[in-house]
Amino acid sequence: MAAVASGAVPELSCYTTNLVAYLDRGTPGAARRLADAVRLAVRTDLPDGLLAFSHHRRFDGDDAGGGDADGGGWELAYRSSADWRDARSRLAEEIAAHGSVLAVGNTRMMPWSPQFGRTAVPHWCLLEGRADGRWRLADHFSALLPEGEHRPRTARLTDAELRDVLTPVRDAPPEVVLRDVHAFGVPVSLPSPAHYRWLVRQERTARPPGPGTRLTESPGPGTWLTDPAEVLGYLSERLPEDVRALTVHADDLWAASRHLRHRAAVLSAAELVPEDPATDRGWAELPRALRFAALSAARGRARPDVVARAFDNLIEATTRRAVSHP
Structure with missing residues (x-):
């Protein structure tokens, strides 16, 4: 091998x-x-x-x-x-x-x-x-x-x-x-x-989205949050206090971190968006914080403060970027 x-x-x-x-x-x-x-x-x-x-x-x-x-x-x-x-x-x-x-x-x-x-x-x-x-x-x-x-x-x-x-x-x-x-x-x-x-x-079962299609469209049936600020806001309120959701969905946020950091790196390398080290650090830190908090909760010590702080840092960085590059 x-x-x-x-x-x-x-x-x-x-x-x-x-x-x-x-x-x-x-x-x-x-x-x-x-x-x-x-x-x-x-x-x-x-x-x-x-x-x-x-x-x-x-x-x-x-x-x-x-x-x-x-x-x-x-x-x-x-x-x-x-x-x-x-x-x-x-x-x-x-x-x-x-x-x-x-x-x-x-x-x-x-x-x-x-x-x-x-x-x-x-x-x-x-x-x-x-x-x-x-x-x-x-x-x-x-x-x-x-x-x-x-x-x-x-x-x-x-x-x-x-x-x-x-x-x-x-x-x-x-x-x-x-x-x-x-x-x-x-x-x-x-x-x-x-x-x-x-x-x-x-x-193909359906026509693909045409040029200029917004990336925030609903993926399918049900109630979906698609606006980046709404997604982070919802998760920042839900996960610090819901240990079960934190535990079972930590890997989903890890995958989100990898995908969104990939998107930022590729598009900034192509000079289509400016580099944003603060947001990149925020997305890198979030899954580490979630996994740490999930392990702590499994040992009987919940750490909602760790989760909330990681989300706050990420939201602050993405909000600052949105203001700087509307």
């Missing part, structure tokens, strides 16, 4: 990191297209006080392809099978048709994951080919997680080894299911949790 060359793919969530790598194989520039599409929306009307997060629109490529829903008329969608032999055959077909395929792994069964043998979480991996009875897998995701460091890896796996890596996550908690539902930015139907899963190209 070998490390993937560092710096080739932006450090995003495990889904968008490998999504960008997949899309770049067809039409380079997916990282920029993702940056253009990033925005944070939060659904607030779900049962049991759960929240849903949408981190980006379905983002478009050009007529030659390149987005997860692009101008060539296709989009990515889940496919699945309860039978491994059928799944294996269909994965090979997708690779033959398009050169690679995104498959849904299970961190508990991935030897290179710090969650190996411990925590089962869906994880997108890139299958880039099959030769001599082995599958070439690439995982570009890189992050320091609570369980340890997840480093990018490539591997050549036998059928049995790949089957283990793609073991279905049958008992994912509801907040994880919501992440899968909104992995494309808009809600989609999920296959059975007992099935092996992967992504395929299918005919």
Whole structure:
């Protein structure tokens, strides 16, 4: 098992990191297209006080392809099978048709994951080919997680080894299911949790937003907050006092931090927006504060002050930026 060359793919969530790598194989520039599409929306009307997060629109490529829903008329969608032999055959077909395929792994069964043998979480991996009875897998995701460091890896796996890596996550908690539902930015139907899963190209189900579409539009049915100030204001009031919401949604804010920092870095490098170190620091600090507070709460010592202060610093920075660059 070998490390993937560092710096080739932006450090995003495990889904968008490998999504960008997949899309770049067809039409380079997916990282920029993702940056253009990033925005944070939060659904607030779900049962049991759960929240849903949408981190980006379905983002478009050009007529030659390149987005997860692009101008060539296709989009990515889940496919699945309860039978491994059928799944294996269909994965090979997708690779033959398009050169690679995104498959849904299970961190508990991935030897290179710090969650190996411990925590089962869906994880997108890139299958880039099959030769001599082995599958070439690439995982570009890189992050320091609570369980340890997840480093990018490539591997050549036998059928049995790949089957283990793609073991279905049958008992994912509801907040994880919501992440899968909104992995494309808009809600989609999920296959059975007992099935092996992967992504395929299918005919686009809706026209993509045209040029100039506002990034704050509602991702789907339900009550969504989409204005950045409203989103941060709501979360800053809710999470310091709601330990359960803080605990189950800390990872969602971690993903939001990565996506929004990616957007700012890409657009400032292109000189489309000014650099904003204060907001970047605020987004970098927020997930650290949330995880610290969640761990403290698990030990019986809630720290709402830590959460509130992190949100206050971020809101102050984003408000100052809005005033300086309306």
